[in-house]
Amino acid sequence: MTEAERTDAVTMEKIVSLCRRRGFVFPSSEIYGGLGSAYDYGHYGVLLKNNVKARWLEAMVQERDDIVALDSAIVLNPRVWEASGHVQSFTDPLVDCRTCKLRFRADHIDDPEHDEVRCGRKPSKRPGETPECDLTEPRQFNMMLQTRIGAVEQSGTEAYLRPETAQGIFVNFKNVSQLARRTPPFGIAQIGKSFRNEITPGNFLFRTREFEQMEMEYFVPPAEAEEWYRYWIDERLGWYTRYGIRPSHLRVREHDAEELSHYSSGTSDIEYLYPIGWSELEGIANRGDYDLTQHTQFSGTKLEWVGQDGERYVPHVIEPAGGVDRSLLAFLVDAYDEEVVAERDRTVLRLHPALAPVKAAVLPLISKDEAMVGKARGLYEELRRGFAVEYDDGGAIGRRYRRQDEIGTPYAFTIDEQTLEDDTVTIRDRDSLAQERLPIGGVRARLAELLSGAWTTPKPD
């Protein structure tokens, strides 16, 4: 599929609309007119997001022997951000317009294709379209959000909301590595909120000031850094395709020298073909010994690995850093499908069952039929012990199926007249729409089998 075809097929508007309609994602503080590009996750959004995070933690920690989990604070000692280079270098070059008072990223001004030069507040104004724009010289603008904590003395302590979870890992290197009883390579994985004062947030969940990261710092012998850098690019690509992203919608783009962050000796972006075009989904960086060396210098605590035989060195770090929200958006976009079935339009999320917010729906065909409702409630009570399932007796059965399709529920069990005669129910497959009958007593085992088995994407490449 070409980029143009992709953009044509699934628009961001359709995704935003589905998310709103089915309660995945709402604009935050909407009754107060919102707050820039901030979003709240509704019921199905929470379930989907929790599944994305659980699958990541599973792949990083539970399925491996060499990575442990961490959850560090959002507000760290401010010295951390001096050592990391963020106070000095985590900046964007900005220009202000003296006429319209808007602010732009200086490095985006000359890029007429780039939507991000539009100010979020007044999208109709744009440099080049507004001849009266009178721009200042570029100035560096730090993207960390600041706050003040403590109550000793009037001023308190200036502090930052972390712009990345990674530094919370580095400053715990000594604590964790002493306990982990492991020789490099080994890693520390963390999921949590980060904050960046983005000048130009936008594109729905793609760029927001408050966002959630899934970062893992992998500490390796210096000579093996390049090898592990390649390894983690492959691993992370594999994670996305394992959970249903089409390989043709993923590509790896290596940063050129000018793009590299201040800490990085090599970075590759895994890009996804979003409706806005190819954009960063996850970055894999070779951070070298930058961070451990900086924190050693600033804290006075030696952050190095010491072997039992006295061997010692500063490990190099390979970092796969993904975004929870960006992943979720990619999974939604890739799962989104519209088709005509029996002359009716159908929108369906072909989500991997391990990501689907609801694993199965239990539906009595006729919601006023007490016997059917009784059977359906019984099955529902049995399944909900252990599975995220939903009971729905509201409206015509076709409408209920479509609602489940739109939230990506892979299976539906329907209780009908025949159930009352022979205790069989139908199982409906979200993707193929195939229906077959099975004994009601075998539903739980069948569902467990379907959810634990291999899943083949039904999506055309």
Next chain:
Amino acid sequence: MTEAERTDAVTMEKIVSLCRRRGFVFPSSEIYGGLGSAYDYGHYGVLLKNNVKARWLEAMVQERDDIVALDSAIVLNPRVWEASGHVQSFTDPLVDCRTCKLRFRADHIDDPEHDEVRCGRKPSKRPGETPECDLTEPRQFNMMLQTRIGAVEQSGTEAYLRPETAQGIFVNFKNVSQLARRTPPFGIAQIGKSFRNEITPGNFLFRTREFEQMEMEYFVPPAEAEEWYRYWIDERLGWYTRYGIRPSHLRVREHDAEELSHYSSGTSDIEYLYPIGWSELEGIANRGDYDLTQHTQFSGTKLEWVGQDGERYVPHVIEPAGGVDRSLLAFLVDAYDEEVVAERDRTVLRLHPALAPVKAAVLPLISKDEAMVGKARGLYEELRRGFAVEYDDGGAIGRRYRRQDEIGTPYAFTIDEQTLEDDTVTIRDRDSLAQERLPIGGVRARLAELLSGAWTTPKPD
């Protein structure tokens, strides 16, 4: 057990020490001298915390038909906090000492028993002990952390880090209730970080400036508010005992009129007998129609329930608001036990299996025996698909058992000489220390059965 006996039995120092020793919890930013009372969760802490949150969400959402999940942003439109009353009323009365420059809560100064009057930075100084203290008149100090977002104009927008997750629920009331297709009573549940600029944080995880909440807002017909208030006190008590807290370590304390928050017409604390004495574990508040009415007034959007028959009213709200960190601390304290077994000291966390970070350990008796290691690895690989299990071949078997006891692993499977002969392994029970043999092929099913079955606390009341 009396409060005095409790304080004697399990000290906070023992809990802090175990958490540090086994990597549950570290002081945050430790290599930089920490940051007040901030903590980072290590590997087992993350797993335990995730289990606490999962059990809460299960009890609130998956096991019920009347509650949906939400995950709103930490930084909301600042008008939210004007409407909620937090800008005006979320304050502590503070006094400063002109001599020592320390700041204290005015309402704690006269309470000589109360540890919280100690300043976190200089615990040796204390009003009353320092005759030179020269106190100012009390002033109101707002406990919300402030920040500034956006880049249009120099100033940006003043904003707050939420001091409670609840308001994110209220401002989404209309969005969620339209989609949830439910008649009150129904609820919205949320887990997430909140921030309060506590003057006197302390007592380990009990009071920190950055903490995680589990809050649920339950919207009910006004006439039923009192009934549901009582219902939720019982429900929440039941959740703590279901996961292993001894009933004798829990009590309900109703706030008197002076204590009530500005929004509340009735609040009860579920208190736990921490090593520091009876202290709040969770609050259940009857918030009346305060929040929906305030947001209706400030936003101009009517937040009310409208029935299909045209009936309309502003629901009243019952709020069970628990702390993730406080719950985790209570579960740890209640599980902590020391005993002498075969003339050796043993520390054991008698955690409920559904909370335990690791469900089972797989241990080859002799770690240099390749055949045993091979069998053990094989079993480990089988179990880790679906269960949080750990493989350990480091050190003497007794030491490995003690390590698993200290992190609360309920079961251990040991591969020994006999395994090589008849393919049986031993299962060791953490609490009773009973060991029995079972076929290696039956381990997975046995573990699943043990984890899904009822669990009886082995803890003396």
